[in-house]
Amino acid sequence: MKRVCIFCGSSPGADPAYLEAARQVGALLARRGLGLVYGGGRVGLMGAVADSTLEHGGQATGIIPYSLARKEVAHSGLTELRVVGSMHERKAQMSELSDCFLALPGGFGTLEEFFEVLTWAQIGIHRKPCGLLNVNGYFDPLLAFVDHAQAERFVRAEHRSLILTDTDAAVLLDRMALYQSPVVDKWMDRDQT
Numbered sequence: 001m002k003r004v005c006i007f008c009g010s011s012p013g014a015d016p017a018y019l020e021a022a023r024q025v026g027a028l029l030a031r032r033g034l035g036l037v038y039g040g041g042r043v044g045l046m047g048a049v050a051d052s053t054l055e056h057g058g059q060a061t062g063i064i065p066y067s068l069a070r071k072e073v074a075h076s077g078l079t080e081l082r083v084v085g086s087m088h089e090r091k092a093q094m095s096e097l098s099d100c101f102l103a104l105p106g107g108f109g110t111l112e113e114f115f116e117v118l119t120w121a122q123i124g125i126h127r128k129p130c131g132l133l134n135v136n137g138y139f140d141p142l143l144a145f146v147d148h149a150q151a152e153r154f155v156r157a158e159h160r161s162l163i164l165t166d167t168d169a170a171v172l173l174d175r176m177a178l179y180q181s182p183v184v185d186k187w188m189d190r191d192q193t
Contacts, residue, residue: 001034001099001100001173001176001177002034002035002099003034003035003036003037003061003097003098003099004029004034004035004036004037004098004099004100004101004102004173004176005037005038005094005095005097005098005100005101005102005117006025006036006037006038006046006049006102006103006104007038007039007101007102007103007104007106007109007110007113007114008022008038008044008045008046008049008103008104008105008106008110009044009045009046009104009105009106009107009109009110010039010041010043010044010045010046010073010106010109011043011044011045011106011107012044012045012048013044013045013105015135015136015138017135017136018045018104018105018135018136018138019045019048021045021104021105021133021135021169022045022046022048022049022052022104023048023049023051023052024052024169025049025052025102025104025133025169026048026049026050026051026052026053026054026055026056026058027052027053027055027056028169028170028173029053029058030052030053030054030055030056030057030058031056032173033058034058034173035058035059035060035061035079036049036050036053036058036059036060036061037061037063037094037097037098038050038060038061038062038063038094039062039063039064039090039094039109040062040063040064040068040069040074040075040078040081040082040083040090041062041064041068041073041074041075042073042074042075042076043073045104045105045106046075047075049104050062050075050078054077054078054079059079059080060075060078060079060080061078061079061080061081061082061097062074062075062078062080062081062082063081063082063084063090063093063094063097064081064082064083064084064090065083065084065085065086065087065089065090066083066084066085069081069083091113091116094113095117095120095126098128099128100128100129100130100131100176100179101114101117101118101128101129101130101131102131102132102133102172102173102176103130103131103132103133103139104133104135105133105135105138105139111142114130114132117130118130118162118163121162121181122159122162127181128181129164129175129176129179129181130162130163130164131163131164131165131166131172131175131176132163132164132165133165133166133167133169133172134165134166134167135167139165143163143165146160146163147160158182161182162181162182164176164179
């Protein structure tokens, strides 16, 4: 692993632990010599993880659509800032540049980005690890829903295993570095085709 894509909120959230976790992740990436790839914002958890990465001597690459950069939410102090034409271009470049994907607390955008790369892993577009840093149980309801979807046979067990999760960022990054993607020929049962 050389570069970690972080998905996280453009808000700091209600719990100060979220902001602290973002800062810790940024420092951890820098200490491990891992580059940050993220959405390019200077606000919320996004700004905190980028600032911390840079403050600790790391590299931070931001990718932001022109429409958001124009609203002055782009981080101006990054190692590299790429301004692209659309959200689709942003996500494609983030995926291409990254060796793994890690979501911190966030809203719809964070969840959409995470589930898109998770779906890509499920259907074999990539074999990169996808993790959730479960700060103060933030993702517990989401993980319970995923388990429910598995119990209802909308998610296969081997696909449920694509989601790595931990409360400790260092442990989660270690697990992601050792990750071996399961090999699954199909995402549906044979009798469903």
